[in-house]
Amino acid sequence: MAPTRSPITCHVLDAALGRPAANVAVRLEQLQEGGSAFSVLANGVTDSDGRCSNLLDSSLRLSTGVYKMIFETGPYFAASNTQTFYPFVEITFNLSDPSQHYHIPLLLSPWSYTTYRGS
Template sequence: MTLSTHVLDTGRGRPAAGVPVRLDRYERDTWRPLAQDVTDDDGRLGDLPAPEAGTYRLRFGTGPYFAATGTQTFYPEVSVVFAISDPGEHHHVPLLVSPYGYSTYRGS
């Protein structure tokens, strides 16, 4: 199974490069960090480790990203919690973000 994400800055109409992203897994009533990186020039981060079924969280450092662009934001961090039931499938979790809003969905 593979896990990837893509961050798009809808306020600027372009990919969000340099967004810190952390992947955590929920185990025994606590979050365990699995990986941490930043989005590339196209706003993408691919092949994150999520080898089995379970509950995961992607934490996006939107505060540092917007600060680097000189933009104030209401959301200094966006957390997306999702469940993987079929580890054999590819899971893509895009984030559309602006200084005062965000949305996400399961992509392909």
């Protein structure tokens, strides 16, 4: 059975407001062979539930390696006139098993953030 969602997804929650963070621009990049530069694989925006589940085509087979998810948090906070210490958040991670789904949650506030490997 073929997967029905992007092999890499994310979810952003605004901890200060206690709700999903909608309309956060997200970019997925992959470290190129040789390790000197990243290339953009996909761009997306979180939906009303703070999720971006359609970054990549569900049939795409990724390779092992280093990837990063970049969240444009500055514009998200600016939209509500909220000052933030983090204009963007970069989460770099190792994709070691391309057969698995990788979910990157981001719990966000203007002055802090946390993340983990989700399911």
